[in-house]
Amino acid sequence: MKKPSSQIKSRERVALSGEVFTAPREVKAMLDLVRKESYSIDATFLEPSCGNGNFLVEIFRRKLKTARALLREREREESWSSEEVGKASFFLHARVALSTYGIELQQDNVEEARARCLSEFRKSLKRSLKRDMSPEEEALIAGILKANLVQGDALSFKDATGKDVSLFQWSLGEDGTLEGRGIRYQDIVEGAPEQDLFNYDQFDEKGEWIPPETTHVGPVPLQEAFQ
Ligand SMILES: C[S@@+](CC[C@H](N)C(=O)[O-])C[C@H]1O[C@@H](n2cnc3c(N)ncnc32)[C@H](O)[C@@H]1O
DSSP states (O other): OOOOOTTOSOHHHHHHHOOOOOOHHHHHHHHHTTHHHHTOTTOOEEETTOTTSHHHHHHHHHHHHHHHHHHHHHHHHHTOOHHHHHHHHHHHHHHHHHTEEEEESOHHHHHHHHHHHHHHHHHHHHHHHSSOOOHHHHHHHHHHHHHHEEEOOTTTOBOTTSOBOEEEEEEEOTTSEEEEEEEEHHHHHHOOGGGGTTOGGGBOTTSOBOOOEEEEEEEEEGGGTTO
């Protein structure tokens, strides 16, 4: 029998959920269409059927490359101690993780995507700081990936337990304080003002619609956010 390619796990899964992964060459070519954003550490990416993370991994590779370049530049400018370099690296890596999201139907793919993305952070830290990730750094990045890469049905907007798929809009202050607004994925996709025409609280001063918040994280020091 012919061996399935690395783009499919099994014929059953292809039939069940259209699971055919995108090859690296196509992933790179597609991300090159938004090249500038893909290298910007704070650019928001959300992949609604992220599979085992082919696009997310490449997005992280690009953003992390920028994070390392920024770190080198700041190191030269500021003549930092190794502790200060470590702290700056911690924040830069957190920013990369906080702005990148994925939703995927199948739990095993979610786990695989999180593990592959975490491995990109490990490699990046090793390259920039010439050391392994500390347990604190590992807990932070793994925590963000767990919050941002979630199991869910991007069409029904529900997860496997029937709950609304919800994602956090994060803000990381200059002082290292993290805050997160939980927002329903359905509101992100279908957030048309006419649905809540008489709820004026949901419009900001420019008349733009603000999705209602479902849950809140923080404000909390970044180091303590995912312990
Ligand atoms: C064609 S694959 C693409 C995976 C990945 N984006 C890539 O390019 O390698 C489609 C993926 O979407 C997932 N999927 C199918 N229906 C979905 C749904 N309703 N919501 C979220 N994910 C879904 C499948 O499990 C599969 O992993």
